[in-house]
Amino acid sequence: MNEPIFTNWNAEHTAKWGKAPLSIKHRLHRHELFSFDALADLIERYPREQYALVHMGAQKERRLWREGDIGGMAGHAVIDAIRNGRMWLNLRNVGSVDRRYRDVLDAIFEEVRQNVPGYDTYARTSGILISSPLAQVYYHMDLPGQSLWQVHGRKRVFLYPDRAPFLTPEQLERIALFEVEVDIPYEPWYDEHASVFEIGGGEMLHWPLNAPHRVENLDCLNVSMTTEYWTEAIRRRQMINMANGILRHKIGLDPKSVATSGPGFWAKAALQAGVRRAGLLQKDRRARRPIEFRLDQQHPGQVIDIPQSSA
Ligand SMILES: [Fe+2]
Known part of the structure; x- marks a missing residue:
């Protein structure tokens, strides 16, 4: 291009x-x-x-x-x-x-x-x-x-x-x-x-x-x-979000620092990596949503409901 x-x-x-x-x-x-x-x-x-x-x-x-x-x-x-x-x-x-x-x-x-x-x-x-x-x-x-x-x-x-x-x-x-x-x-x-x-x-x-x-x-x-x-900076912010989240939600602390360098950062980087590796995060991943409709060929813009099994 x-x-x-x-x-x-x-x-x-x-x-x-x-x-x-x-x-x-x-x-x-x-x-x-x-x-x-x-x-x-x-x-x-x-x-x-x-x-x-x-x-x-x-x-x-x-x-x-x-x-x-x-x-x-x-x-x-x-x-x-x-x-x-x-x-x-x-x-x-x-x-x-x-x-x-x-x-x-x-x-x-x-x-x-x-x-x-x-x-x-x-x-x-x-x-x-x-x-x-x-x-x-x-x-x-x-x-x-x-x-x-x-x-x-x-x-x-x-x-x-x-x-x-x-x-x-x-x-x-x-x-x-x-x-x-x-x-x-x-x-x-x-x-x-x-x-x-x-x-x-x-x-x-x-x-x-x-x-x-x-x-x-x-x-x-x-x-x-x-x-x-x-970017590297965004990746570090993400590691901090993850580590502070673990400290707050799993350990009950109230982390204040969002520093992305220095000993505190590296301790948190190790913490979140360890917890992730150990599979300790119960990811509340959005459950895959059911497919509830399909497009209506005859009426553009309208949809036809797909019956959901009750299983
Ligand atoms: Fe967005």
Whole structure:
């Protein structure tokens, strides 16, 4: 790939990268891999275990979350169903399914490294998210570094400060230990403290590590790409979250330090590694959700319930 993917990177972006929310322009929305034909083709050959199709509640309504199956429908029909429904399709880890998307991801982070000296990333993954008009992603935070790339449609993204009460060490520890991101407290007044970006095709967002965020689609079909990555600094933060979580939840202490160097850090690094190796963490991994519906071929946007066995 010869042309840069970022199209307006400047010194301000370099200074803010990872330290403040920022929006940079890109050209993926005009890339052939992100055309609707290419996406339809990708959907048709996507492995079942690598995608999630989720049907969700209206904006501000948190209860409904059901997983479904595309039911062997053609790619363009799946996209039409999403355009007419209230759901999202997450094509996870697209680089492992199609090498060409992996190459795009690698090119992106090579450009980041050229613009932000020393910003070396690894274990990078990307996913493509196709979501309905007015769909939403609830308030949450993530452990790896993250960016959001808007490809088609428009959405409003709320980015919150990476400090209490929006984000607490205890929340990060719980996510690290138990891999649960649900039930993170959110209050409408948080929005007064959010940086709000409305982004369209050709705009991406990056924010400080762990910063909470939520997303509201405008009234149009949305296609976005999410990228996740690790750096040595992020890996150390994760080890601290894990170790402090063990001290708090398993041993009943109240750890205060989040230092990522020095003797305290190395003791915690050894602690969390030992506990993990010994298999002492009862991972409350999100149970694999049942597949409760499939798309309705006759009525784009509607779904057909799959009867659940009572076993
Ligand atoms: Fe996220």
